[in-house]
Amino acid sequence: MKIVSFLSILLFLFSCQPEGAEYYEDLDLVYTNYDDEFNFSNKGTYSIPDRIVKIEGELGDGQLPEFVKEPFATQMLQQMESNMSALGWTKVEDPVNADVALFPAVWTNTSYYYWYNYWCWYYPYYCGWGWYYPPVVSSVTTGTLVMTMVADGDEYVEPHQVWTGLGNGVVSGAYNTTRVTKAIDQAFEQSPYLQVN
Amino acid sequence: MKKFIAIAVLVITASFQNAYCQQADYFSIQYAVSFGTGDLGDFISKPSFRGGLLEYRKAVKDNLLVGVDAGWNVLYEKKDYDSYTAGTETLSGIQYRTQNEIPLLIAADYFFSVDQPFKPYGGLGIGTLYSERTTDMGTWRIEENPWHFALKPEVGFLYEISYSTSFKLAAKYYHGFQAGELSEPQGYISISTGIAIHL
Numbered sequence: 452m453k454i455v456s457f458l459s460i461l462l463f464l465f466s467c468q469p470e471g472a473e474y475y476e477d478l479d480l481v482y483t484n485y486d487d488e489f490n491f492s493n494k495g496t497y498s499i500p501d502r503i504v505k506i507e508g509e510l511g512d513g514q515l516p517e518f519v520k521e522p523f524a525t526q527m528l529q530q531m532e533s534n535m536s537a538l539g540w541t542k543v544e545d546p547v548n549a550d551v552a553l554f555p556a557v558w559t560n561t562s563y564y565y566w567y568n569y570w571c572w573y574y575p576y577y578c579g580w581g582w583y584y585p586p587v588v589s590s591v592t593t594g595t596l597v598m599t600m601v602a603d604g605d606e607y608v609e610p611h612q613v614w615t616g617l618g619n620g621v622v623s624g625a626y627n628t629t630r631v632t633k634a635i636d637q638a639f640e641q642s643p644y645l646q647v648n
Numbered sequence: 649m650k651k652f653i654a655i656a657v658l659v660i661t662a663s664f665q666n667a668y669c670q671q672a673d674y675f676s677i678q679y680a681v682s683f684g685t686g687d688l689g690d691f692i693s694k695p696s697f698r699g700g701l702l703e704y705r706k707a708v709k710d711n712l713l714v715g716v717d718a719g720w721n722v723l724y725e726k727k728d729y730d731s732y733t734a735g736t737e738t739l740s741g742i743q744y745r746t747q748n749e750i751p752l753l754i755a756a757d758y759f760f761s762v763d764q765p766f767k768p769y770g771g772l773g774i775g776t777l778y779s780e781r782t783t784d785m786g787t788w789r790i791e792e793n794p795w796h797f798a799l800k801p802e803v804g805f806l807y808e809i810s811y812s813t814s815f816k817l818a819a820k821y822y823h824g825f826q827a828g829e830l831s832e833p834q835g836y837i838s839i840s841t842g843i844a845i846h847l
Contacts, residue, residue: 480741480786641738
């Protein structure tokens with residue numbers, strides 16, 4: 452009987468598993484990468500489309516992509532332009548006259564997680580273990596904003612990706628521009644090499 | 649009658665004396681608080697209050713016991729929002745770091761005193777240490793889970809609170825040598841307390 456009591460205590464101690472994320476924002480990520488052979492400092496002009504592409508599969512010939520709805524697109528574009536301006540870049544309307552072009556796009560991706568209760572009918576042993584992370588949801592939809600900076604001209608014969616800024620987070624069910632604009636700010640903040648003279 | 653009482657007292661005294669002169673076999677269950685050291689301490693700087701262990705010891709000499717240890721410690725830390733750079737890549741976000749440490753060891757304890765209720769000892773364990781390190785960031789997870797060859801020096805004491813039960817307090821250092829995906833040895837200090845049931 453004593454042994455049973457001791458094992459109960461042990462199980463109680465071991466049941467205290469760590470907690471994880473509590474809010475959607477806790478899962479937000481910002482990723483950046485750049486071409487370290489490209490000299491950003493001697494550039495100065497950029498162009499940017501006035502709409503943000505919403506990627507939803509492959510496009511057919513002549514088919515236009517989907518775009519992010521207003522006013523969300525304008526809010527995001529203004530945030531990008533504000534950050535580019537703060538780093539010394541000047542926006543030009545015609546991409547022909549720009550040193551680089553900045554292409555923003557978004558997409559969503561839904562992953563499904565199945566866990567114990569799908570297999571309880573088969574054998575109770577497979578119930579209750581929480582096989583996959585995160586174990587308490589059946590699906591999770593993530594949204595991604597990617598900003599791709601492309602250079603052409605003297606240094607590259609073909610358009611070449613010189614910087615990528617990417618924000619990723621779990622979609623909360625409503626447009627939350629605060630989280631997106633925060634991700635845009637963070638992408639530029641962690642890319643000081645974009646500063647031009 | 650007086651003679652009988654005298655003999656009875658003598659026998660009882662002798663039996664208690666025998667109990668104190670030889671450390672009995674025991675089974676122990678303990679609660680453990682742990683602190684990572686070295687690479688583990690860099691990964692998770694917060695102490696762990698989630699831990700426990702089981703021990704069995706069998707006396708092979710009056711003051712020498714051998715047996716087995718099995719334990720489980722969960723170290724966890726939520727890092728503040730931060731940026732992590734490798735080469736030209738930078739990733740920012742909140743990291744949730746968890747490391748499970750499960751030692752499975754054979755051990756020997758030498759008791760410096762066995763004829764008093766307070767019984768200090770020093771011990772050494774040898775065996776394996778299973779580490780499961782997970783780093784959660786966003787909806788992504790990095791997982792590394794090597795088995796280490798491990799050593800565990802230990803000091804502590806038993807204090808007899810009844811004929812069959814002792815209080816136990818111990819300080820142990822677990823050292824898992826470098827293995828698998830983790831490029832550094834994994835070590836932690838564990839302060840454990842619990843009871844020992846003499847068999």
